Amino acid sequence: MSEQRTHDHRHPHSHGHGHGHGHGHGPEHATHPQGGAGEEFWDARYQETGRIWSGEANAMLVHEVSGLAPGRALDLGCGEGGDAVWLARLGWTVTGTDISGVALGRSAEHAADAGVADRxxxxxxxxxxSFPEGEFDLVSACFLHNYGDFPRDRVLRAAASAVAPGGTLLVVGHAGWAPWQEEREEAYFPTPxxxxxxxxPVTAGWEVLRAEETERVQNQPDGTPGTRTDNVVRLRRPA
Known part of the structure; x- marks a missing residue:
């Protein structure tokens, strides 16, 4: 909902999105207003071009998840499927969500092309x-930001509630506007x-594995590399 790719690979989506995440699959991950931005808005956004994001996984997801044993994963704001496909290639069984049917169609194509549609x-x-049913060994919410009236805190608590015993919750977000972006007052960038x-309220007693700011290189609109700061929070639920 994406960086090294320069990534942020999705946008905040799912009405809450996130990569399509976070994804920038283009030069940068989009952080568009959530408040009032529903399915029609995001479908139109995706239909503006053949592909918005890079198709690669978010760098922070790769860094934080590579050492985990594959299980069931939930990707909130899957966008065009960069994170979901990367996880599936590692052996995870992935549920990806997005508010945009157009984005989900592209995710399905990406998974099929990668040979992981069955996962x-x-x-x-x-x-x-609404929220996906079931429990997951990994719940990932990358670049799921507050814009307008989007209740990010409530959505993140729902995400935590979906983590199975012994599982991991990963929350990645921007620490603020990038130096090359125009700041907007309606945006809220929470600290770790x-x-x-x-x-x-949901994670009392969980192990905090990481809660800090981190810098990464991301391409600016003119194609030159720039540096921006993100926040990463990774928690493990007791088994």
């Missing part, structure tokens, strides 16, 4: 109204400690 299930959800506080 990727795609569901359309506006995360303010803010995220932990928002999750506390």
């Amino acid at each position: 990727v299930t795609l569901e359309r959800h506006d995360l303010t109204e 400690q803010d995220v932990l506080a928002q999750l506390e």
Whole structure:
């Protein structure tokens, strides 16, 4: 909902999205307003071009998840499927969600082209109204930001509630606007400690594996590399 790719590979989506995540699969991950931006908005956004994101996985997901044993994963705001396909290639069984049916169609094509369609299930959800059922060994929420009236804290608590015993919750977000972006007052960029506080009603007693800011290189609109700061929070639920 993507960086090294320069990534952020998705946008905040799923009404809450995230990569399509976070993805920038283009030069950068889009962080578009969530408030009032529903399925029609995101479908139109995707239809503007053949592909918005790079198709690669978010760098922070790769860094934080590579050492985990594959299991069931939930990708919130899967966009065009960069994270979901990467996880499936590692042996994970992935459920990807997005608010955009167009994005989900592209995710399905990406999974089929990669030969992992049998390990990727795609569901359309506006995360303010519905949420995937079941428990997951990994729940990933990358670049799921607050814009307008999007209740990110409530959605992240739902994400934590979906983590199976012994499982991992990964929350990645921007620490602020990139130096080359125009700042908008309606945006809210929580610190790692803010995220932990928002999750506390659900994650009390969980192990905090990482909660800090991290810098990465991302291409600017003119194609030259620039540096931006992200936040990463990774928690493990007790078995």
